[in-house]
Amino acid sequence: MPVNLGYRILAAKYIRQQAKQLAGQLDGVCAAKDIEFVHRARVATRRLRAALEMFDDCFARKHVKRWRKAIRRTTSSLGGARDRDVQLDFLCETLAALNAKECVPGIAALLVHWEHDRQRMQPHVVAAVERLREQGTLEAMARRSKRILRMAASLADDPWxxxxxxxxxxxxxxxxxxxxxxxxxxxxxxxxxxxxxxxxxxxxxxxxxxxxxxxxxxxxxxxxxxxxxxxxxxxxxxxxxxxxxxxxxxxxxxxxxxxxxxxxxxxxxxxxxxxxxxxxxxxxxxxxxxxxxxxxxxxxxxxxxxxxxxxxxxxxxxxxxxxxxxxxx
The missing domain is CATH 1.20.120 (Four Helix Bundle (Hemerythrin (Met), subunit A))
Incomplete structure (x- = not known):
């Protein structure tokens, strides 16, 4: 059964918005100077995955399949990095507030170990971003969403x-x-x-x-x-x-x-x-x-x-x- 235009408009607006949000974080993700870029990028990928599942019949099946695969890979690559960033932040805050000196060596040892671990993750994160860019996934989402929104611009009636x-x-x-x-x-x-x-x-x-x-x-x-x-x-x-x-x-x-x-x-x-x-x-x-x-x-x-x-x-x-x-x- 064909999808009504109102539903496709809802899909196009949301997917275009989240694709733009994700694209805006990628340079910061690669620079790794502010952990919030990874956080915002991962949230955007999750929202895109939810939208592609909800609107899987609003775009050509072959496109949706390709997009979901690319976004899922990106989410996976960002997940470990984000989790480690949060843990490192917690360890730093804990050390700063700690009064029990006997606990410092163990927490410091863990901090150093996980800092090295996070550094080892970064090349994989950068590679995931480069792969996403090379595939042109976000540009394709935005382009096909824009086509739907052009149709909406000519509507006189409420699409909802x-x-x-x-x-x-x-x-x-x-x-x-x-x-x-x-x-x-x-x-x-x-x-x-x-x-x-x-x-x-x-x-x-x-x-x-x-x-x-x-x-x-x-x-x-x-x-x-x-x-x-x-x-x-x-x-x-x-x-x-x-x-x-x-x-x-x-x-x-x-x-x-x-x-x-x-x-x-x-x-x-x-x-x-x-x-x-x-x-x-x-x-x-x-x-x-x-x-x-x-x-x-x-x-x-x-x-x-x-x-x-x-x-x-x-x-x-x-x-x-x-x-x-x-x-x-």
Whole structure:
């Protein structure tokens, strides 16, 4: 069935906007002088991936397949670098505020090790950016989106038809259903795999809400804000899980290296207090974030938030947000 023009316009405006956002970060990503360039670039790739999934029938299938592959590769290349940047930033802040001198050697050793690790990642990050540029993926997205928007310029009628709104609503409801399938994991603070899956489902819902926002006036503003808070809490939980795994691996590797080099574990005792300090810090933060998440989720459930959202996106006569539409232009 052909896609109505209103839905294609929504796709073109959002994809053009995110392609432009990603392109604007690439020089900074390669320069590696400010970690925020990598952060913004990775977010843009994730938003593009969400949009290409939602609008996969708004462009030729062969183009969408090629674009998704290119953007997925870029996201993967940026992911490890961004995670390491955040960890290094946390270690620097921790050292600056630390009063326990016995913990300094271990944290400093980890900092030096991960700084070298991040430096080794950078050539791969640059190569990923160069590959994306050589493929012309972002230019192709912008060019084909512009063709759709040219058609929209000649329209006298409002392009946001009930069919456009209904299609977006179907995507939102599907993403919400995916998220709610994981809510039982909040009964078990140790169900790490399900918490991770819930985080991914929530991220997909949030991006879909943001994409669809021009169709629903201000009705999606609060849901987007709520999803952002939930995503932050689930992200903190996931980050702590990654920290604990990384710290275990680092401690094991350092201990084995010291034994292989010196025949005993004596030097490992110098760095162990710092590693144990970080492990306890991350365990505590995980418990705090999980408790806050459970309480906030219960609050949302008690007020019927998910039913409210389902009612909003189930209404194909929602009023478009003119301000949001202009921001996409």
């Amino acid at each position: 038809t009930p069919e456009t709104i209904e299609r977006a609503g179907c995507h939102i409801r599907a993403r919400m259903d995916e998220l709610l399938e994981h809510q039982s994991s909040l009964k078990n603070q140790y169900d790490r795999e399900e918490h991770h899956a819930m985080r991914i489902a929530l991220k997909r819902l949030r991006y879909t809400l943001e994409i669809s926002r021009p169709l629903y006036a201000a009705q999606l503003d609060e849901p987007i804000k709520i999803c952002r808070k939930l995503q932050t809490l689930l992200g903190d939980i996931h980050d702590c899980d990654v920290w604990l795994e990384n710290l275990d691996n680092f401690a094991r590797a350092e201990r084995d290296h010291i034994i292989a080099s010196f025949g005993r574990t004596g030097r490992f005792r110098q760095i162990r207090p710092g590693i144990e300090y970080l492990q306890e810090n991350r365990r505590l933060r995980r418990r705090e974030a999980f408790d806050e998440l459970v309480a906030f989720w219960a609050e949302l459930s008690d007020r019927g938030f998910w039913a409210e959202l389902a009612a909003v996106v189930g209404n194909p006569t929602a009023r478009p947000d003119d301000d949001a539409i202009r921001k996409c232009d």
